[in-house]
Amino acid sequence: MFDVEKVVGEWVEMWNQYDLSQVDDLFLDSDDLTYFSSDREGVIKGLDAVREHHRRFGFVPGGKKHGNKLWAEKLEAFPMDSVIIVTGIWHFRQVMGRHQWGPFTFIYVRRDERLLLAHASFAKYGDEMPSKV
Numbered sequence: 001m002f003d004v005e006k007v008v009g010e011w012v013e014m015w016n017q018y019d020l021s022q023v024d025d026l027f028l029d030s031d032d033l034t035y036f037s038s039d040r041e042g043v044i045k046g047l048d049a050v051r052e053h054h055r056r057f058g059f060v061p062g063g064k065k066h067g068n069k070l071w072a073e074k075l076e077a078f079p080m081d082s083v084i085i086v087t088g089i090w091h092f093r094q095v096m097g098r099h100q101w102g103p104f105t106f107i108y109v110r111r112d113e114r115l116l117l118a119h120a121s122f123a124k125y126g127d128e129m130p131s132k133v
Contacts (some may be wrong), residue, residue, distance in 0.1 A: 002079060013094075017064075019060075019061075023054050027120075028047070033117070038100075040090070066095065071090075072104070082109065083108060088103070090103075104120065104121060
């Protein structure tokens with residue numbers, strides 16, 4: 001059974017701790033790994049590039065304290081033959097109060113009894129979340 005809250009929760013925890021060490025635990029170690037960021041154009045390919053992308057956000061091995069908060073909601077999982085597609089809405093509130101949000105899609109693959117991210121894609125609904133949402 002696939003627990004979408006648990007699996008996506010691991011990714012949320014990585015972000016909320018800014019823990020670079022968890023990138024290796026959550027993403028597929030392959031040149032086939034792909035990642036579309038909401039903060040830059042183009043595809044990021046491979047675990048080394050995904051790790052470096054997170055390092056640019058301020059991630060460090062073991063994590064660090066900060067006031068930013070990320071969460072995910074409206075999660076849906078679509079199990080298929082060899083992958084599980086997950087969709088949802090990400091929210092990111094910075095310590096200065098800026099609140100960004102948008103849709104994401106994850107594609108998980110099974111490797112040695114673990115589910116690993118083989119693809120992640122993020123978009124933004126705008127620069128800041130409207131107050132009425």
